[in-house]
Amino acid sequence: xxxxxxxxxxxxxxxxxxxxxxxxxxxxxxxxxxxxxxxxxxxxxxxxxxxxxxxxxxxxxxxxxxxxxxxxxxxxxxxxxxxxxxxxxxxxxxxxxxxxxxxxxxxxxxxxxxxxxxxxxxxxxxxxxxxxxxxxxxxxxxxxxxxxxxxxxxxxxxxxxxxxxxxxxxxxxxxxx
Numbered sequence: 019x020x021x022x023x024x025x026x027x028x029x030x031x032x033x034x035x036x037x038x039x040x041x042x043x044x045x046x047x048x049x050x051x052x053x054x055x056x057x058x059x060x061x062x063x064x065x066x067x068x069x070x071x072x073x074x075x076x077x078x079x080x081x082x083x084x085x086x087x088x089x090x091x092x093x094x095x096x097x098x099x100x101x102x103x104x105x106x107x108x109x110x111x112x113x114x115x116x117x118x119x120x121x122x123x124x125x126x127x128x129x130x131x132x133x134x135x136x137x138x139x140x141x142x143x144x145x146x147x148x149x150x151x152x153x154x155x156x157x158x159x160x161x162x163x164x165x166x167x168x169x170x171x172x173x174x175x176x177x178x179x180x181x182x183x184x185x186x187x188x189x190x191x192x193x194x195x
Contacts, residue, residue: 027070031066031067035063038056038059038060038063041059042056042060098112099146100135102128102129103133104126104129105126105128105129105131107126107127107128107129107170108128108146108147108169108170109126109127109128109168109169110150110168112153112165112166120183120185120186121134121136121182122135122180122183122184123181123182123189124167124179124181125177125179127151127167127169127174127175127178128169128172128174128175129175130176130177130178146170147170147171149170149171149172150169150170151168151169151170151173151174152168153166154166154174154194155194155195156180156192156193156194156195157192157195158183158185158186158188158192158193159188159193160183160186160188160190161183163183163185163186165180167180179191179192180192
């Protein structure tokens with residue numbers, strides 16, 4: 019039922035409505051006997067719109083609190099751990115609110131290499147070093163949500179930067195706080 023959440027169906031209904039209106043005007047101008055066909059098309063279109071609105075109203079509503087609780091359940095100790103493909107260094111990210119759904123352009127906290135972490139990045143499940151750097155906090159200037167990053171097994175790189183927000187997708191560097 020994910021297709022109901024997308025605006026494509028509404029755009030399709032508007033396009034169909036435009037064509038029905040176009041053919042009804044065409045029939046009037048050129049004196050075509052399409053009245054019953056046009057009325058049937060309007061009735062079918064109206065039925066489809068009501069059906070779409072009804073089905074969309076039956077979708078479950080997820081509140082911010084529900085989404086935050088689900089996010090907390092999925093954290094497994096509160097952190098997501100990732101491995102840099104360049105230096106193989108492990109780093110951890112803790113997001114402050116909700117689960118970010120955007121890819122993140124950032125520098126590696128271990129080596130400082132620029133990279134993009136995809137929105138569906140896989141957390142590693144291997145042994146995590148016990149030594150942990152101090153956390154660096156970032157806050158988005160647009161949506162205000164925060165992210166904390168640690169380097170695992172080494173000190174954090176001094177030039178670490180997040181160039182995009184994992185929550186709103188803003189392509190401005192996040193503010194280090």
